[in-house]
Amino acid sequence: MAIDDLLDEHEQSERVRNWLKNNGAGLIGGIALGLALIFGWKWWVQHRDQQAQAGYAAYAEAVKAIGGDDLKQAQAKVAALREASPQSLYAQLAVLELAQAQVKAKQLDAALATLKQVAADSPMKPYADLHAARLLNAAGKPEDAVKLLSSYDSPSALEVRGDALVQAGKLEEARDTYLKAMTGMDVASPQRRIVAIKLTHAGGTPPGSAESI
Structure with missing residues (x-):
């Protein structure tokens, strides 16, 4: 027969009280840490989503400007987007779209300069360099x-x-x-x-x- 089976209710309650006395602070601390992690994670997800929404809004404005007649204004919009979040996918896409518009407008030097703005560690970099090389060939370089x-x-x-x-x-x-x-x-x-x-x-x-x- 197990020892616990021989203890009466009083002895068992004393053991529980003693355990809580000795370990209560750690137990409460563990619960508090767990809650902090949960709330911290929720805050980070919400913050990330808010940043993504803001990034898309700025990207949409840049694309709208690129589709207009004033490429200088479009450049300013893209520059603002890159300054706010230089590593974001939205910023890199906006750079490529601006370069495409500059090529259509026969602004080849400006397009080359724009393509060089794509970050070296961006997944868009090979694509940007490929198009830049085509422009260099067209420019006799x-x-x-x-x-x-x-x-x-x-x-x-x-x-x-x-x-x-x-x-x-x-x-x-x-x-x-x-x-x-x-x-x-x-x-x-x-x-x-x-x-x-x-x-x-x-x-x-x-x-x-x-x-x-």
Whole structure:
């Protein structure tokens, strides 16, 4: 028979009182800490949601300005958004949309400057650099485009780098780069066919008889 079964009610109540006396402060402290964590978590979630809503509102204003006729005003809106939350996805998207509008307005230098504003650790950075390299090619600065894309190995980046190398007269390097780009593309991809044509024009031979031009 267990010892507790031999204790009468008085002895058991004394044990409970003694336990609470010795451990009550820790028990209350643990409950208080748990409540603090719960309320702290709820506050953080609410604060994060409020920031997200504010960020979207500023982004919506910037997009509205970008769609207007005054790109200087749009630049100011985007700059304000970046200053408020430079690392936010909304800020990076606004930068890309502003650059696109500047390209349409034939403000290529301004578009290049805008694309450089995308944060280095942003998931949008490769996309921004790819478009910047295309603009550099269009501006007759292929060497700068090659340098900008030197750390990228995606098929799209390799294709644009190959275009820059052709423009710079480095045909052998261009052929190697186009071939690397093709290896990362689906065989049935229309873009792969385009790269095959570029490779042929650079003096190379696309792999596979089906791709011979």
